[in-house]
Amino acid sequence: MRHPQLNANGELKHLLTIEGLPRATVQHILDTAESFVGVAEREVKKVPLLRGKSVFNLFFENSTRTRTTFEIAAKRLSADVLNLNINTSSASKGESLLDTVDNLAAMHADMFVVRHAASGAPFLIAEHLDRHHGPHVHVINAGDGRHAHPTQGLLDMYTIRHFKKDFTQLRVAIVGDVLHSRVARSDIHGLTTLGVPEVRVIGPLTLLPAGVEQMGVRVFTDMREGLKDVDVIIMLRLQNERMRGALLPSAQEYFKQYGLTREKLALAKPDAIVMHPGPMNRGVEIESQVADGPQSVILDQVTFGIAVRMAVMSILGAN
């Protein structure tokens, strides 16, 4: 098996996907993140681990929210951060993706945080950098098409570990638009890697990928059935554009069947936690009383997300 994100010593060189990442690597990231949770609570929320390094947020797909999480993580590590939104710039001047990357690498970039609408773009960039610019430039996938969003997956793992401790006794349900969700893919790989015995996906058939069972999950189209006795519920964001297509009847109908309400939540274990990668569509995939309720750990995910991104960046920067 090929590990394009590990170097010859088995150390993390890029973070492109959770798929195929050794369990020890995942655990090392989570352990490192733990130390950064404390940094964010300090008076001075800054450590000098990436001082003098140049981190480029290379966003080919606009996302202020995700860009902000990486920017703040990098700044708290004392890096210099450069934000590039590439819809309006060189891309429109006809420069190729790899020419852009070559240019920034020639400016002695240390790290690229890449978001791209095309699945695989960060892999392409990482391979190109390895081949042409040596081992000192790192790539973090901040979401590529429908493929992967590994830091979101890792922060979800961190959150589950924080609240549930032991992965090997858990039943986890992922609910909603699995078909279009890179978060779902990253979460499934993370959960499997960490030894979760039962991962369920719940959603209408139109929003479940064909053959999803082969990822080692149980499939439910009935949410009430699927939520029974689970320890963790991961709600997925439903993008409005899905409504406009033929995939779904209406937001109201979707909410009725797959929205997480207090009533449906009661079917899970009493201490089940509720997660959501955000931004939420309240009243579409989740009821406000659940989103803001005692079982919701949605804002903890955000907090841990910064620590996890700091962990990934500092590990890459040290390798």
Add this chain to the structure above:
Amino acid sequence: MRHPQLNANGELKHLLTIEGLPRATVQHILDTAESFVGVAEREVKKVPLLRGKSVFNLFFENSTRTRTTFEIAAKRLSADVLNLNINTSSASKGESLLDTVDNLAAMHADMFVVRHAASGAPFLIAEHLDRHHGPHVHVINAGDGRHAHPTQGLLDMYTIRHFKKDFTQLRVAIVGDVLHSRVARSDIHGLTTLGVPEVRVIGPLTLLPAGVEQMGVRVFTDMREGLKDVDVIIMLRLQNERMRGALLPSAQEYFKQYGLTREKLALAKPDAIVMHPGPMNRGVEIESQVADGPQSVILDQVTFGIAVRMAVMSILGAN
């Protein structure tokens, strides 16, 4: 009387409006600003007061100019600054204002600088933060609808104090589109709080709010009459869109009646100062020879504005 921006000890927790702010608090801000005026003239224009703090410029309404003043103030205090323009981002993804704020607070934001087209939005955010995220997150109103722009008001007070020393002997005229101006409102509150005995507003009836007299000001529709013997003239910006509505005849006509010319300026006291919050419409609300003339302190306002914003940020950060 309720002071949503003061904590139990009467210290400034948020800066939302000058209205209702104790005179001592206003004076403390102005005194603190004085020390920062010197910082901007140093070789190294930086103090470490907000080192390791995360300041979020949360601009729901685009304003490069205002955003820049806060960004530079925060950077000179050594804070990490994150700029978020929220027209294109999560807002368009259907995330609510308060969900956005919750998310950023969960990233351990220390301070939000908020600009919003809706009056009251920064209050809503401040109350929400107080209720859900504790006393360590601060909000600065950088302009909300037609309501308030308190840092502009404070920098205007600083400027007047700098040039005129004693507020209790002054006659101040505010000229132009008072109806749509948050600056006018903030200035009136500031001047009243600091004991200015006579505040005048001058403008066409269509641009004066109904019942403005109840704010303790004298109303003039004739500019020549209104300017007589004043010590301070605060010109307001006339937004072009007003012209397109039915509120005004034409820019030429407006300038003739309410534009500040050398000739009209001569009616004020000989040592009267001329102020403008910028950006100016030369030839509409002010004649270039006045804007650039010896009585103009418009650029001093800008300089003092940085110091005042540093003062507000450092006071909030310390409380």
Add this chain to the structure above:
Amino acid sequence: MRHPQLNANGELKHLLTIEGLPRATVQHILDTAESFVGVAEREVKKVPLLRGKSVFNLFFENSTRTRTTFEIAAKRLSADVLNLNINTSSASKGESLLDTVDNLAAMHADMFVVRHAASGAPFLIAEHLDRHHGPHVHVINAGDGRHAHPTQGLLDMYTIRHFKKDFTQLRVAIVGDVLHSRVARSDIHGLTTLGVPEVRVIGPLTLLPAGVEQMGVRVFTDMREGLKDVDVIIMLRLQNERMRGALLPSAQEYFKQYGLTREKLALAKPDAIVMHPGPMNRGVEIESQVADGPQSVILDQVTFGIAVRMAVMSILGAN
């Protein structure tokens, strides 16, 4: 001869154009850049030369690429960097160019990096600053209309010196759309100043400025003839909009006549270097195998570009 960019002691106060710059000044910049090439290869790529200084990237014309090079150079010098894209902001509010500059200068800006579609805009700004804000504010021209792009010219000179050592023995060819190219103008002035005995321009007559010979260059419309025995080939970017006009037949036809292919490159000296300011149109002005080939120094240009910009900024900041 007037030197608006030199102060009374002959030191660089602004960098507006290479034209008329004394050879010693150019050489001083290149020598200084040499020391910064090393900084970029260090573990901590940062020096404190501009600590506490405020650098404003004032881009009236969008260019993520160029803005990034200046931003990273300023950050590696430890400056505070403020990015202002002025198409959407005050400009649309009707504020004049010089009012914008006055405002930013009043915030104690130390340096402006200006890009503007109008030739001469950075000169206007520099003169205005000199007259109204004293000698401590510096302007760097980051590209003005078709006029000049001096830091690109200087980094090209650095690159040529790095690979060829002695300017006084060189034959240099500049190929393509000379008419619209500020890079070409800056390069010609740089090469002439540094004593290059033979500068050639090669292109179709429609893309050569009338009277270009008066700049001291030899004109060729036949690329094969023009490339013969040259030491350095500087390819220019062909903007797509030229195609849409009447100036050029088609991209294919252009490539056939003026695209740099391996076959045409073979006409130059065997150790000739190939340069391009980027972003490249592969298959239009240059063949991929040449752009990525052993004679290409295109990415070296980018690397040296950061060092040259750090050099210019640090020299200005010290004067």
